[in-house]
Amino acid sequence: MSISIESRSTAVVSRAPGLVALCAGAGIYVFFLVHGNYLLQDSDTYWHIKIGQWIIDHRAMPYSDVYSLTRLGEPWISSSWLAEVLYAAAYGWLDWGGPVILASLALGATVAIFIYLLSANFDPARAIVLAMLALLMSAHHFIARPHILAMPVMVAFVGGLMAAADRRSSPSWLLLPLIPLWTSLHGGFVLGLALIGAIGLEALWSADAERRIALAARWALFGVAALVASCATPYGWYTPLGAASILGLGELLSVITEWQAVNFGTFGFFEGALLGLIGLAFYRGFVLSPPRIMLLLGLIWMALTHVRNIEIFAFLAPLVVAKPFAEQSNPGGAAILPSEVRLNPYITLVAALTIAVAGWVSTSSYLAHHHYAFARGHTPAAAVDILEQRQVKRVFNQPEYGGYMITRGMRPFIDGRAELYGEKFVMKYFHAIEGRRVDDLIQMLDDYQIEATLLFVKTPASQILDHIQGWKRIYADDLVVIHVREGGPQANATAAPDVPR
Template identity: 25%
Template sequence: MTESGRPSWQSACWYLVGALLFLGFGFTEMAGSDLWWHLAGGREILEQGTLWLRDTWSYSAAGERWRNHEWLSDLVFYGWYQLFGLHSLVYWKWLLVIACFGLLQALLVRLSGAQPAALLLSVLALAVAAPFIDMRPHLYSLLAFVVLLHLGVRRAPFWQFALLFLLWVNLHGGFMLGLLVLPFLLFPFRQSSWAAVWRVALWELGCIAVCMLNPDGAKVVIYPLTYALQAESPFRQIAEWLPPWMPGGIQSPLFFWCLPLLPLALLGYCLPLLRRQVHLPWWSLGVALLTLAMALTSRRFIPLFAIALAVFAAPLLGVLLGRLRAGLQWTLLGALLLVALLRLAPYPLQAAPAFHYLTAEYSYPHLTVDVLQRNRVQGRVFAYYNWGGFLHWRSDGALSVYIDGRANTLYGDAVYLNYVSVLRGDPGWIDIVEQSGAEYFLWPARLAGGAHKAKELLASGRWKRVYSSSSAILLARQEVPVQLSVGVPADSPWWQLSEGWRFLLQGDADRAQRNARAVLEKYSYHQGACNLLGATLREVGDEAGAARNLADCRAQFPSVFLR
């Protein structure tokens, strides 16, 4: 029986199981440093009352025009925060994931005529994409891509395409993919004529014109193309832009396993037995090949290829699974429901613990910023790249940085290359920091060579230690007057953790353990407190206690970063 002949309550069961499965893939842990400056960007737009912002957060590009092509996303982030609180942004993420892949499931039902095929392919697409699903505006592009495919399949009127692109161009730069995909969707492969081709060209030009309706006009439309063609740009060496076979950055374990599915599906369409039942969908083959080429160029496009692959394979898998007996379909649905519940069982749906891990909230210099703000310290900070947005969110430019995650929408190549030299510790890196005009140097204590860098700066005699915590080291130029006379509250979890690690390094495991337990009493899910307590228990030889602590903490959130 086809989907059109199935009772609506049965369809609802498939979509409900799909939603549970999609939610289960929404727990990707990632230090999403961009989230912080997007939040700050929304606040900045409202405070300045304009979309045409000049940079007030850095000292290397102060006063320069910031081409914020994701301004609408920033307003949504900040508005959501104002209405529901910071931690509730996990619900924003989960809603977008469920909406995106739920709409994909509906599209695949339309293309395949079989709910089992639609759900299996939707879950496969999300499983391939899952490592990239973090709290960033790129989720809008995944959703808009699926909506665009819907509009193309049902031959929607032009105004609906125009409305989609009007929103998309102001939410995320992925709108350019939509403009590239649109001709494949609209091209009359079966009944081509000059009139039909001309109509496609007019619609494409119309959508390009709509994309000009953004604060920077044509510059935003041209920007993704010029950036994609500038292979020599140093910003292309940021991990997310690297090809998927190169080491480092985010990896999708299933991506290379799924690549053979494309030629296998193409072969299936060519088999005489199947060719009589389903036609080769040329438009979806073109979209799949386009997104594959993009994914092989940059791993950040892997989620788009996963969606396109599912769309291409749907009619074929629909033929293969569409004739399953009702009993087998219900058995499959039950098995998928069990998988969904097992995937969700270890994870919390509460906002606070989920946000803590999904954004790696614990990895940012909370305590150091608290101390600086309580002492009203301001100035130019050469900070770790991933911490730039967090400083913007917390200080609103009072602690201005050298560079941050806004990358080439604001900074030139030389600024980024200088930062990379400092990050690598190249010869002369200290000169780069000092010649940049930095008054402070803020770096992770246990990452990116932080301890070694601090030692070299102090050995130069031109820098002094201002503050150190378990997560960050803050130095200042000798001539910069700074006095930290105001401490943070003793019940601050970040202070208690920092002190706990200090006690442990001094050999006082009992005091360290008390600090860890004090934090866990208030925040039972806290990653730093869990790891500190485990370390103190191992220090005193209580391996069984350390194992119980690890189990308790992973019961709060099963993170691989709990040790």
């Protein structure tokens, strides 16, 4: 009789979490669909879409830069080519609604997969709470860029590895196809390759001694296969090399906002979650194996070092500690969900299809009556109109405007592709616009025969140019200022308003 009861309860546990996860994911999708403008706040989205369209138009992969003023023709590969193609196709179909839908779907899928994986150790309520906390910690980096499309793949792959370690077995070979998909979406796949070894150590640590050699061989074989699979892209073995190049930019990473370290001078969801985790560990006396401790510390270090890694900590750390946390919270065994409601698999399938159809109908209806707009701070349309009227070709621009300039057919001096421009060039540029080295500013303007500048009003270089002979301010609004070199192109000059300083 006890066996029969356990069997019925287990059926509920195995089926209900899937539907709960799907409903939660659908809710997150709708939330970000409604607040889609929040996803359109980073100018890099512009050039990602433009490169994706180039790939579609040419049916080829870029191996050199085709858009910039200063690096035209230099070697460069796109480590996010598939995400760029998807964004470009979606944009061509539904304007800005396309990228918003794609990013919202990815976030919904991430939450659904996350909750489903946690359901092996937590009841749905706790899994949903952890998912909401992960979303709040990561919200600063939710923008329609390739990393968003890679998030569900990351959670699924690492969750599969952790599930194998929890079972003290080797990873399922069904996880392997996720690697070339992740590789094509975003360069963060190198983290997945690194975690194979780290999580494999946990599987070996908890396995019986007589099984460790065979288990180590299987994990090693999976790791080699994953590395080979990461090269199964149009770029071949150049793929992992290109993805790793960003890590060699040295000092440059310190001036890029998303690569900067966490500032504990302010208190946010991440700081609160980290302190809460430490306090809970002390209060409840939780014990982790050395490999899990190293995994958790590594994720914390990554998040503290670069704010862009907070979402990695937020979604992966719970997967690392879920099983020991559940076991130590309930020493008598994992809790079994109540079985008042039994879900027939056909009912689950019908419910899933209903959610999908309802999602598509609601999406179509919402898009028919709603217009998405990119953040104004990254779309200096009026200023670029003036530059086009004056037929200016060589513009010294703010990096945040590079993507928009590319979409307008202008070659930017610099844009968001830091690995293309390199550490030395970008650091010299930042020292110049920040006013630290005025000589560098003047030299760059002269060396590249710059005809006009397009900078933030508050950028020190825009104030410096007001006092440099040979440069004249011709336009300014609350965000952007244009200076032109006197004696430069004057076509249609009367069409450009002359704004006082």
